[in-house]
Ligand SMILES: Nc1nc2c(ncn2[C@@H]2O[C@H](COP(=O)(O)OP(=O)(O)OP(=O)(O)O)[C@@H](O)[C@H]2O)c(=O)[nH]1
């Protein structure tokens with residue numbers, strides 16, 4: 001049985017597509033007892049994982065026998081109510097969060113939750129506001145609100161339109177030679193962007209249901225695509241929500257960089273920035289150097305963790 005190293009391009013939870021060092025795509029199963037220490041997840045292997053496989057010469061399939069240590073990974077909570085999480089992707093250089101103001105409307109809290117999670121995993125994140133071809137006059141107020149919020153942070157907010165080809169060069173420049181994860185609600189245009197950048201890829205694009213104004217989960221598994229100009233992008237299924245699942249409530253503000261920066265001036269070193277006296281964060285929100293909308297998202301994540309730790 002030949003042994004080879006490869007990268008996982010697709011993981012369905014029961015079978016995997018691995019690209020070997022010799023540039024072959026091989027369908028693999030996983031060895032029965034493969035478990036990763038410290039992570040309770042429904043899928044032990046994810047897109048982006050570097051793995052060792054044993055290939056069978058007879059039927060061109062393989063078995064994953066080992067996972068090389070991950071540089072990082074990003075998870076989402078499983079849909080079922082168990083404590084398990086699902087690893088969306090591993091070994092990524094950066095994350096793009098795609099959002100839209102309409103069809104569907106992404107909430108800024110969803111964006112902030114994703115950004116905080118990316119901070120927790122130390123993964124640089126960029127916001128792509130897609131479908132700007134649809135932002136007529138009636139959306140100008142909402143658009144300005146978004147710009148105002150993220151102007152108070154160091155996150156880049158790029159207004160693009162995959163459909164009309166607006167800012168595609170800028171997106172390309174962000175992606176060159178990197179492994180990028182793309183996430184966002186169903187129907188925002190994640191797969192459409194990949195199809196635009198890599199027209200050869202066999203990727204499925206969804207229809208937007210006019211009734212729900214949302215996508216219908218066209219992409220069901222994370223999958224990695226190579227980019228013709230260098231680098232790769234991992235498409236993920238539309239996601240409803242994120243949280244900071246294993247973060248103590250005293251640490252949640254660490255993942256809002258502009259809050260973290262100001263918090264060192266709080267009177268109490270264990271300040272949670274809710275209603276404590278001489279809280280520098282609350283003062284900054286009042287002075288509008290921290291946007292109230294970001295602060296609200298922070299409080300909302302804090303609220304989750306309270307119910308969890310009680
Ligand atoms: N008007 C407009 N429509 C777009 C744009 N980009 C994508 N769409 C449309 O949005 C719909 C959903 O696109 P997808 O790429 O399938 O969305 P997705 O984010 O991959 O959705 P899931 O796979 O369900 O998570 C399709 O009908 C696209 O044609 C855009 O810039 N403007």
Ligand SMILES: [Mg+2]
Nearest residue numbers: 190191218219
């Ligand atoms: Mg998709």
Ligand SMILES: [Zn+2]
Nearest residue numbers: 266271273279
């Ligand atoms: Zn404080």
